[in-house]
Amino acid sequence: MNFETATPYRAIADRLALPAGAFIDGALAGPADGKLLETVNPATGEVLTTIAHCGPDDVDRAVAAARRAFRNGSWSRAAPELRKAVLLRLSELIRSNATELAVLESLDSGKPIRDCLKEIAIEVPATFQWYAELIDKSFGRVAPTGEDACALITREPIGVVGAVLPWNFPLLMAAWKLAPALASGCSVVVKPAEQTALSLLRLAELATDAGLPAGVLNVLPGLGETTGRAIGLHSDIDAVSFTGSTQVGRLFLRYAAESNLKSIGLEMGGKSPFIVLDDAELSPELIENAVTAAFWNGGQNCSANMRQIIDRKRQEEYLHLVTERARALVVGDPLDPATELGPMVSAEHRRTVLGVVEAGHREGARCVLSSSQALQAQPGNFLGPTVFGDLSPQMTIAREEIFGPVLGVLPVDGLDEALAVANDSDYGLHATLYTRDLDRALFMSRRLACGTVAINGFTEGDLKTPFGGYKRSGSLARDKGLEAMGQYLQTKTTWISISAPTRQG
Ligand code: NAD
Numbered sequence: 172m173n174f175e176t177a178t179p180y181r182a183i184a185d186r187l188a189l190p191a192g193a194f195i196d197g198a199l200a201g202p203a204d205g206k207l208l209e210t211v212n213p214a215t216g217e218v219l220t221t222i223a224h225c226g227p228d229d230v231d232r233a234v235a236a237a238r239r240a241f242r243n244g245s246w247s248r249a250a251p252e253l254r255k256a257v258l259l260r261l262s263e264l265i266r267s268n269a270t271e272l273a274v275l276e277s278l279d280s281g282k283p284i285r286d287c288l289k290e291i292a293i294e295v296p297a298t299f300q301w302y303a304e305l306i307d308k309s310f311g312r313v314a315p316t317g318e319d320a321c322a323l324i325t326r327e328p329i330g331v332v333g334a335v336l337p338w339n340f341p342l343l344m345a346a347w348k349l350a351p352a353l354a355s356g357c358s359v360v361v362k363p364a365e366q367t368a369l370s371l372l373r374l375a376e377l378a379t380d381a382g383l384p385a386g387v388l389n390v391l392p393g394l395g396e397t398t399g400r401a402i403g404l405h406s407d408i409d410a411v412s413f414t415g416s417t418q419v420g421r422l423f424l425r426y427a428a429e430s431n432l433k434s435i436g437l438e439m440g441g442k443s444p445f446i447v448l449d450d451a452e453l454s455p456e457l458i459e460n461a462v463t464a465a466f467w468n469g470g471q472n473c474s475a476n477m478r479q480i481i482d483r484k485r486q487e488e489y490l491h492l493v494t495e496r497a498r499a500l501v502v503g504d505p506l507d508p509a510t511e512l513g514p515m516v517s518a519e520h521r522r523t524v525l526g527v528v529e530a531g532h533r534e535g536a537r538c539v540l541s542s543s544q545a546l547q548a549q550p551g552n553f554l555g556p557t558v559f560g561d562l563s564p565q566m567t568i569a570r571e572e573i574f575g576p577v578l579g580v581l582p583v584d585g586l587d588e589a590l591a592v593a594n595d596s597d598y599g600l601h602a603t604l605y606t607r608d609l610d611r612a613l614f615m616s617r618r619l620a621c622g623t624v625a626i627n628g629f630t631e632g633d634l635k636t637p638f639g640g641y642k643r644s645g646s647l648a649r650d651k652g653l654e655a656m657g658q659y660l661q662t663k664t665t666w667i668s669i670s671a672p673t674r675q676g
Contacts, residue, residue, distance in 0.1 A: 177507040180284050183274045184506065190372035193223040193392060196236035197385025199372070203228040208365060208394070213281030213514040214505050214551040222368050225393040230360065230401040233389035237331045237358035238407055240386030247328050247356040251307040258303035258353060261381035262296040268377060269296070276341055276370040277505045281514040281552065284506050286468060290343045291370070298346040298634050298651075302354035305653075314664075321667040326660040328356035329434065330409035333402040335395075335423070336371075337415045338364035338516050339471045339574075345371050347638075347650040348412045348658075353387065355659040360389045360408065362399055364415075366516050368392035395419060400426065410434040412658050414473075414650070416572075417598075417643045436648030436658040438473070438639055440572040441600030443621070444593040445476035445629070448586060451605035453485065453492055461489075462496045464603055464629040465578035466556050469512050470524075473644075474601035474623070474631055478562070478569055480589050483582040490560045490580055494540045497556040497578065502542075514552040515575060521552040524575030528557055530567040536579060537561040564592050572598070586611060594620050599641030603629045622649075 174180075192199040206224040211217065223229070241247050246254065265272065269292035277287045314322035334348040341363060352359050363371045368390070375390045391398050399419070403411060403426030410433055413423050420437040427433045445464050451457065464476035481489045505513035515521040532538060542555025554576055562569045562579040569579060583589045593602060599621040606612050606627075616624040622640045623632060631638055637649035648658050 175508055177504055180274050180277070180506040180508075183271060184278055187271060187275060187278075189220040189275070190369055190376070191220060191222060192372075193225050193229055193233070194372055194375035194388070194390040195229065195233045196389065197379055199376070202226060202393075203232070208392070210279060210366065210368065211517070212278055212551075213366075213516050214278075214553075216518070216550050216552075219278060220369075222365075222372075222392045225362075225391040225398045227397070227401040229391055229393075230398065230405060233360045233391055234331060234405055234407050236386035237360050237389055240384055241328075241330055241358045245384040246353075246358065246387045249356075254354065254356065255303045255306040257382040258299050258306070258350070261378050261383070262299035262303065264377040264381055265296040265299065265374065266292060268373075272342065272370050272373060274506070275373060276367070277513075279369045280338060280341055280367045281505050281516055282468065283508075283510045283513045285508050285510070290340060294634070295342050295346040298343075298350045301634055302350035305656075306354050309656075318671075319669050321669060323665040323667070325663050325665065326656075327663055329659055329661050330357065331407060332357045332359045332659055333405065333408045333411040333433075334359055334361040335399050335402060335411060335413045335415065336361065336363050338367040339468060339473070341367040342370045342374060344414050345374065347655070348414075349388070351655040352412070352659045353383070355656055357659050358387045358389075360391060360402060362391050362393060362402055365392065365394050403427070404430045406431040408433055410436070410658060412436040412438075412648065412650075414438040416440050434658075435646065437646040438648070438650055439600075439644050440598060441473050441475070441640060441644050442478060442570065442572050442596045442598045443474050443476045443601040443603070444596075445479045445603045446589050446593055446605065446615070447479070447481050447485075447489065448589065448604070448606040448608070448611060448615075449482040449485065450607050450611075452607070453488060457605055458492045458496050460603070460629040461493050461578075462500070466497060466500060466512060466576050469515060469554070470576040471516060471574050475574070476601070476603050476629060477573055477578060478593075478596075479578060479580045480583055480592055481580055482589075483584050486560060486580060486582040490539050490558065493578065493580075494558050497540055497558055498542070500556055502553060502555050512556065512576060515554055516552070518552050520574070521554055524554060524573060524577065527568055527571065527573045527575070528577055531557075531559050531577070531579070534566045534568070535561075536566055536568060564595050570596065586615070590615060590618055594618070597642060598644045600639075600644035601625070601631065
């Protein structure tokens, strides 16, 4: 079959069985009070299916199953080799079911199938594989002591983990949390975003097929203010790892304070700069990176580089090149592999993005590309790319996270102003920097107040490198890399006093 057109993906979509319910204690189950939510295809506006809207009773049930599994040790105390084998099997099952999972996620989220395939066929299974491989290679430490003691420093799973996820990378964000949490021996109660629950429900079934004991992984779809809140406030959840907006992240700190002081890991929003110093060549590769940094995933990306900070003398040339490339982006059917920009996740989110575009016009930014209007007549939540020039740092579009395809160029004079403008933000998730001068690259990298600095290429690193934010973009927690384990493990000291042995003879 030719997978270079939409036809085979549509055929898969037509025969897909859409998962329903919640996944509790090893099986799909309806919500206790029978409440359901509609899930809509963002590309057509049609209702795809209904999913469970889990209430506090379902959260209680899932946490009880997770706690029972944690206590009985079937996973938390299982031999490292066993846990490793199960997670490796899961990564293989994801690979072998990747096309179906990718179609499911594309229908549910509106993400282009080419992106879903890259994430689900490659990155998600690689994440489970990497943390699986780590399980039998992680050692404790022995502290230096006198001969009268032996001091062991070991790390133990924290217990029952709540994971609360956003809609923009549904399975990838799930993998960033589930893989290290499960590798560490924790049990997990995970809430996908209400817009995008389907692929994670299917993954939970695959985890059972891979041999994960019942109760270790529970998936509870539902709205934030009910399901998410009940997870945040639950007194038998030991830690929550949250990815989403700064506004909701703040609530999780409150939930912890009002319940059992659970540990809270926060990965939140951003307003990341893309800085082009005056020595950088405006090459096709740089322009491709600038457009990807802004428009990948329709700009619905926490590390989207929407503030593009350019030397004033080169603003016109830069705007021309970026606009030409952005104009050529293919907007359309997410199931078509040619599509680069799918719809916004919901009609409500599209309205929010258009509101920020209006603010840009009102506050005097210069609009050089506006392809939003033409698409508004179509069904679905499509928005084309918008490019503004002449932003000033105080404008709404220069300060607020937009989470849509809206790129803004801020002209600056010199390196110091570039740095000051880049750091003038409540957020600190990511920055991209272009320069040919290594001294300037390292000078800037050390002073940029953010968790990831990408030099001469837009990237979030790979799964071996930690990802998280400074300032209001995150807590000290990190996803990915060895650092992610820190969210799910706690450190124990065992101090053994040693008496000198009585010697015979
Ligand atoms: P959101 O904060 O609206 O929702 C995130 C999750 O929190 C969802 O599951 C939602 O149901 C839940 N939630 C909402 N209200 C809640 C409440 N009152 N109590 C408990 N839970 C609640 O975010 P979103 O719109 O799904 O995702 C977009 C945001 O996520 C952006 O700000 C983006 O920058 C951020 N994000 C950050 C990263 C990162 O790694 N730093 C990655 C992806 C997305």
